[in-house]
Amino acid sequence: MTVTASPAAPTAAARNRRRTLLSAARALAVTLVVLLFGLPIVWMFAAAFKTNVQVTDPSVGLWFTPTLENFRAVFEAGQIVRSMGNSLLVGVVSTVLSAVIAVPAAWAVGRFAMHRAASLVLVARIVPAISLLVPWYYLFAQAGLVGSYTVLVLSHMFVSVPLIMWIMISFFAGLPVELEEAAQVDGLSAFGAFWRITLPLAAPGTATASLLAFVFSWNNFMFALVFADDSTQTVPVTLFNFISYASTDWGGLMAATTLITLPVLIAAVLGQKYLIAGLTSGATKG
Incomplete structure (x- = not known):
């Protein structure tokens, strides 16, 4: 068988x-x-605790005697602390103002199909920002704003508003409109339903978009290089000071880079739950 x-x-x-x-x-x-x-990132953190000779010596790996001299020199220079304060101020203000404008605008586009108006906002993401520096500088100089925090906030909002808006459009489009309709039946206006019902549900998406906008502002180099002065200089421009024509202070550069990376890294880790939820909700709800 x-x-x-x-x-x-x-x-x-x-x-x-x-x-x-x-x-x-x-x-x-x-x-x-x-x-x-x-x-x-590991190399950057390790180089922050090396001397310049050790940084440029390929034979020195992860086994070396660490030194805090680079951090001491960075703090003694004083500019990094002030620059981090400037970056924090500009980042927080530009992100909050952008969210105040972009989140209701994204809700209006998602609920009332205002896609033509949204397409105009998308132009701000398409046009290279460097092409706007010359007309911007002329206009801001005529208004006496060059070198102020105002010009930095406004220039960062030019990118942050479309960024937050386009993240939130898909998020609001995925939320059930029946919740707002039920709230309006109970007597709320359309905006009242958005404020009391939809906006709390959109907290993960808002947190995600705001964090990404803040990271952009914190890392932006070009706008600060052109529009800021010594008193309003942000951290990316301060890092550039460690590079000279003749040489580069690699130890100081890596120490300063570590200092400005840690706040954003900590914020990303603490907001990881909202970041993941915000990036996935718009694609999974419907």
Whole structure:
């Protein structure tokens, strides 16, 4: 008597092999991404505790005697502390004002299909900001704003408002409109339903968009280089001071970079739950 193998057996085995290969491929991809983005950060943190000679010596790896001289020199210079305060002020103010403008605008586009108006806002994301520096500088100089915090906030809002708006449009479009309709039946106006019902539900998306806008403001170099002066200089421009024509203070540069990276890194870690929820909600709700 001949026993034939079940046709399901090889199929199940092949399926298991396929799952194993996919799992291995995913693990390899994740490892490559972590190495690609993680190694430069590890090198930066390590270089902050090295001398300039050790930074430029390829034979010095992760085994070295750390020094705090770079951080001491950065703090003694004093500019980094003031620049971080300037960046924090400009980042917070521009992000809050952008959210106040962009979140209701995104809700209006999502609820009332104002896509033509939204397309005009998208132009701000398409036009290269560098092409606007000359007319901006002329207008702001005529208004006496060059070198002030106002010009930095306004220039950052030019990018932050469209960024927040386009993130929030898909988020609001994914929220059920029946909630607002029920609130209006109970006597609320359309904006009242948005303020009391929809806006609290959109907190993850708002937090995500605001965090991304703040990171843009914190890292922006071009606007601060052109519009700021010594008193309103932000951290990216201060980092540029560690680079001279003849040499580069690598230890001081890495120490200063570490100091300005930590606040954003901590904010991203603390807001990770809202960041993930905000980035995925617009795509999964409907």
